[in-house]
Amino acid sequence: MITFLDGLLEEKEPGRLVMNVAGVGYEVQIPLSSYEHLPAPGARCRVLIHDHIREDAHLLYGFASEAERRLFALLLNVSGIGPKIALSALSGMSVRELVQSIVGRDIKRLSSINGIGKKTAERLVVELRDRIGEGEALAAAAAEPTEENLKMRDVILALVTLGYRRGEAQELINKRVNPEMLATAAIEDIVRKVLAG
Numbered sequence: 001m002i003t004f005l006d007g008l009l010e011e012k013e014p015g016r017l018v019m020n021v022a023g024v025g026y027e028v029q030i031p032l033s034s035y036e037h038l039p040a041p042g043a044r045c046r047v048l049i050h051d052h053i054r055e056d057a058h059l060l061y062g063f064a065s066e067a068e069r070r071l072f073a074l075l076l077n078v079s080g081i082g083p084k085i086a087l088s089a090l091s092g093m094s095v096r097e098l099v100q101s102i103v104g105r106d107i108k109r110l111s112s113i114n115g116i117g118k119k120t121a122e123r124l125v126v127e128l129r130d131r132i133g134e135g136e137a138l139a140a141a142a143a144e145p146t147e148e149n150l151k152m153r154d155v156i157l158a159l160v161t162l163g164y165r166r167g168e169a170q171e172l173i174n175k176r177v178n179p180e181m182l183a184t185a186a187i188e189d190i191v192r193k194v195l196a197g
Contacts, residue, residue, distance in 0.1 A: 002060060006046040012038050015087070017062065019047060028062035029083070031072075031090035037064035052076075052083055059083065067095045078120075078127045085115040102128050151187060158191045169194075 005028065007021035014035050019026045028047060030038075039045050047062040048069045061083060063069040068090055075086035089098060092113045101109045102125055110121035152173065159169035172194050173182075181190065 002049045002051045004046055004048050005060075005062070007044065009039060009041050009043055009045050012041055015091075017047070019045075026060060028060045029087060030062045031068065031087050033090055033094060034062060034064040034068060061087065065095070071095050071098060074128055074131060075124075077131075078124055080120045080123060081116075085113075085120075088114045089116065099132055102132060105129070151182060151190070154187050155182075155190050155194070158187065159194065162195075 005019045005021050005026055007019050009017060010020045010025060011018040012035065014032055015030060017028050017030055017035075017038065019028060028049065030047075034047070047064070048066060050061040050063070050069055050072055052059045052061060061072060063072065072083075072086050072090060075081050075089060076083065081089075093101070093109075100106070105125050107118060107121045107125065110116060110124055111118045113121075116124070155173060155177075156169045159172070164172070173190075176194050176197065177190055181193065185193075
């Protein structure tokens, strides 16, 4: 299986690129979100790959980040969603927006993606809501990636690592930490305060 390609970017256009790796040209399908991060043709770059093999084709799908590649693989596990629709989803929304829509059960927003109807959007929510990682769900739950929201997420992740459930961790923080401390204190100090009671 091919995990990544590292070489010269020969060609790029929205939805597609060609990489020259040691004299071999690889055609790779990409979402628009990854296209925006590509350098100019002729420059060296590295693209993460999802290697997709079918009876009639061997296709490569490329991504600028691990989060994109992971979400693409999760989307492929939903019945009714193939690589073309998964790429369309990642082209139409950022990873954060997609995760937020799935975690928030936003059927209307998900069904606005080209190729995804209401039933497929509902299946997306049912099949992926519990499979999205804790950190991704917490990041998506934050309305804005402010410093306080990111700090709150990190404190919750620390508590989850210590054995607390996410809801329980959130409840403890709300009870034991005031907004001023959340805004000014270090993550370690906040975790200590929560644990001390």
